[in-house]
Amino acid sequence: MPPPDRYAIVAVASSAGGIGALGRFLGGLGGDLRVPVLVVQHLDPRHRTVIAEVLSRRTRLKVKLAETDETARPGTVYIAPPDRHLLVGPGGVLTLTSTELVHFLRPSADLLFESVAGAYGPQAIVCILTGTGRDGAMGVDAVRSRGGTVIAQTPESAEFSGMPSAAVGTGAVDYVLPLDEIAPVVRGLVGTEGRR
Template sequence: MTVQVPALPSDRYAVVAVASSAGGIGALGRLLKDMGSDLPVPVLVVQHLDPRHQTVIAEVLSRRTPLEVKLAEADETARPGTVYIAPPDRHLLVSPGGVLTLTSTELVHFLRPSADLLFESVAGAYGPQAIACILTGSGRDGAMGADAVKSRGGTVIAQDPETAEFRGMPSAAVGTGAVDYVLPLEEISTVIRGLVETKRRG
């Protein structure tokens, strides 16, 4: 059965995409804890996980947030107030209408899932209605995708590298010049809530 998700007005944000890697479980827990139970948009997450082990990330994060947290499934429609996490070794993409896709296509920068691919799909599906957020992590994953989100009129947030457990990913994102907000971790959820609950300025 296809779930019909009411479309948000075009002048409001419709999705939050989050990328994290090393140190990310703790950072995600802190971010989602303060997001509230009535978030009016879905949250799509790429957290780099070891594909050799079964993951319990959804269960771990569920204990830290009032939001529903689950591993993303192919062909499901992203619902507001739900956190969808890319399963280990699968790229997570989203198409217009919020339909999720999982793929095993080639690694990007030696990674699968790839934050760049998620962000690029979010940019294409949502344009200016998208928010991308890059948290702690080593490497550069998410930087190209953040640039794609910004180029389509979306908003990009990065954890302040000085406050990140691993600063590689947020530093690379900031280095693109595409980041709108550089914030300590504890301030990011407040800013996201403020963005998704108010109209975008034209």
């Protein structure tokens, strides 16, 4: 097992069925997680989103929409706003972009995961939850190739199995777990003690 201070960031992607799944996942993380959590949830860009408010009622972690140039802080969940890609760079600095759609999507899990892989390498954990399509599959490959850890929801426990099935199909997934087992595994990997 890696030492408990090995991990520095968690990134999560979901699409169809994702709001409920994210609520259960974030609620299971407790209130003392010592790394930031970055979230791509595919949202309708035509409507103002209330996802941060909805999810904040389900977790003790702070939940907010990500902003460009802010630094991701431990114990905070940063959600990609509708129609913006969310990327992270060295030191946890967040960037939002309106570059082209990836697989017809913006935000893209693939782009987030690839940026996490580049900035954090083996210190990254990424999770793929319920959703249609293949978003995230290229990204989990990038994370695994840089030594990060990849977790996918079991396709049969997902409301929509497309995204987790595509991730599992890459052969780059370390853990395939029912939804309610993912947060305890993340907590175990990250640990809840502060850095010394």
